[in-house]
Every structure is written in structure tokens, then in C-alpha cells.
Amino acid sequence: xxxxxxxxxxxxxxxxxxxxxxxxxxxxxxxxxxxxxxxxxxxxxxxxxxxxxxxxxxxxxxxxxxxxxxxxxxxxxxxxxxxxxxxxxxxxxxxxxxxxxxxxxxxxxxxxxxxxxxxxxxxxxxxxxxxxxxxxxxxxxxxxxxxxxxxxxxxxxxxxxxxxxxxxxxxxxxxxxxxxxxxxxxxxxxxxxxxxxxxxxxxxxxxxxxxxxxxxxxxxxxxxxxxxx
Numbered sequence: 001x002x003x004x005x006x007x008x009x010x011x012x013x014x015x016x017x018x019x020x021x022x023x024x025x026x027x028x029x030x031x032x033x034x035x036x037x038x039x040x041x042x043x044x045x046x047x048x049x050x051x052x053x054x055x056x057x058x059x060x061x062x063x064x065x066x067x068x069x070x071x072x073x074x075x076x077x078x079x080x081x082x083x084x085x086x087x088x089x090x091x092x093x094x095x096x097x098x099x100x101x102x103x104x105x106x107x108x109x110x111x112x113x114x115x116x117x118x119x120x121x122x123x124x125x126x127x128x129x130x131x132x133x134x135x136x137x138x139x140x141x142x143x144x145x146x147x148x149x150x151x152x153x154x155x156x157x158x159x160x161x162x163x164x165x166x167x168x169x170x171x172x173x174x175x176x177x178x179x180x181x182x183x184x185x186x187x188x189x190x191x192x193x194x195x196x197x198x199x200x201x202x203x204x205x206x207x208x209x210x211x212x213x214x215x216x217x218x219x220x221x222x223x224x225x226x227x228x229x
Contacts, residue, residue: 002058009059016041024196030165034196035189036157071188074206077195081203088176096208099184100215103128104223112227121228123147127155129216130187130209137220141228152187159186160193175200183208 020037046056078085085092104125111121122143126134131152138148163182172178175198182190183205191209195202 005055006059006062009056010062012045013038013042013059013063021196030161033157033161033193035192036161067188074191074195074202077199077203078206081200084176084200084204085207092176092180092204092207093211095180096184096211097215099181099208100128100212101219103185104216104220108223108227118142118228119144120147122224124151125224126216126220127151128185128187129213133213133216137217141221141224156186156189160189163190164193164197176204179204180208184212187212 017034017038020032020034020041023037024032024034042056045051046053107124107127108121111124116124119142122141123138123145124147125143126137126148129137129152131149134148134152135145137143139145159182163186164178167173167178167181172181178197179194179201182194182201186193187209191202191205194205
């Protein structure tokens with residue numbers, strides 16, 4: 001029974017994803033975000049069907065297991081566009097480094113002005129890196145890993161919704177710049193949206209996501225030691 005239920009949830013999730021993906025390409029509106037809309041529809045179905053999250057968990061575990069292969073698959077567009085790394089190598093490294101630093105510094109400034117507790121500040125600083133990086137940075141600095149995950153997911157969702165539209169608003173159309181911005185600020189979700197826009201954008205977003213995680217691991221402890229204590 002559980003196997004059939006899990007299989008049903010997987011089919012339901014994939015079906016909703018495909019519908020939301022079609023709507024995104026059909027209307028090209030930032031609010032029709034594939035991840036956000038899919039999650040909202042699935043949650044609504046679970047609530048209406050009176051199914052708790054525990055019933056959905058086995059199906060979720062199967063699908064999240066595929067995140068590993070999906071991440072590795074980002075190497076394919078990167079390999080096809082490897083000439084961009086040679087052409088813009090210094091700019092990529094510098095841009096992602098500065099972007100990561102500005103992201104953390106701005107959050108540090110805002111949270112301290114807002115008088116938030118040290119635990120929250122430490123948990124939110126690594127928000128623009130992927131979950132594994134953010135959890136480790138937060139845990140080692142005395143933050144709350146669960147809060148860190150929540151901030152990472154919220155950042156990725158928000159960035160994936162408005163990121164590309166905001167870049168267009170400021171007339172930033174270069175595929176390399178768009179990909180680097182999405183990967184630096186919105187990690188995995190931003191990378192997925194960049195890849196939907198184009199292969200070059202997706203390749204650069206994947207590079208930025210990896211570099212942002214490394215920069216976060218190096219710079220976050222320094223910022224926390226200097227300004228949080």
C-alpha cells in the first residue's frame with residue numbers, strides 16, 4: 001500500500017511539475033515560478049486530501065535522491081561552454097567572490113540594525129550558499145542548522161522568482177552575467193531557472209553556485225568573528 005501511495009505521489013509531483021513548466025514557458029511571467037507554484041499546488045492537494053507530510057516523505061526521498069545526479073549533470077552544459085571559463089575566468093572568480101561578500105555583509109548589516117539575536121544572524125549569513133554549506137557554517141558558528149535551511153530555501157525561492165526579471169529590468173542581458181548572478185545569489189533554484197533560460201546561463205550559474213559555496217565557507221566565519229563575536 002505504501003509503495004503504491006509513494007508511486008502515486010511521484011507521478012502527481014512530476015505531472016504538476018510538467019504543467020507548471022508548460023505554464024512558465026507559455027506565459028513567461030515571474031510569478032509562474034516552477035518550484036514555487038509546484039510546491040504550492042502539492043501542499044494544497046495534501047491539505048485537501050488530508051494527507052500529512054509523513055505520507056509524502058517516502059516519495060520525496062526518492063525524488064531528492066536524484067538531486068545528486070542532477071547536480072552532477074550540470075557538468076554537461078559546463079563542458080560544452082568551457083571556453084567561457086577561459087575567456088572570463090578572472091571576471092567570474094572576482095564577480096562571484098564580491099557578490100558573495102556583499103550578500104553576506106548586507107545581511108549582517110540589516111540583521112544587526114534590526115537587533116536580531118546572534119543565533120539568527122549566524123544562521124542567516126550563509127543563506128546564498130547551498131544547504132550543505134549553509135548548515136555546516138551555521139552549526140560551526142553556533143547558529144541553528146534548521147533556521148539556516150529555512151533561510152536558504154527562502155532565498156533560493158525568492159531569487160528564482162524575481163531574479164531574471166530584475167536583471168532584465170536593469171538591462172543585463174549578457175548570458176554569462178545573468179547565469180553568474182543567479183547562481184551566486186539563489187544557488188540551486190536560481191541555477192535551475194537560469195538553465196531553463198539557456199545553456200550558457202545554466203553553465204555559469206552552476207559554476208557560481210559552487211564558487212559561492214566555497215567563498216561562503218571561507219568568508220562567513222571571518223565576518224562572524226569580526227562583527228558578531
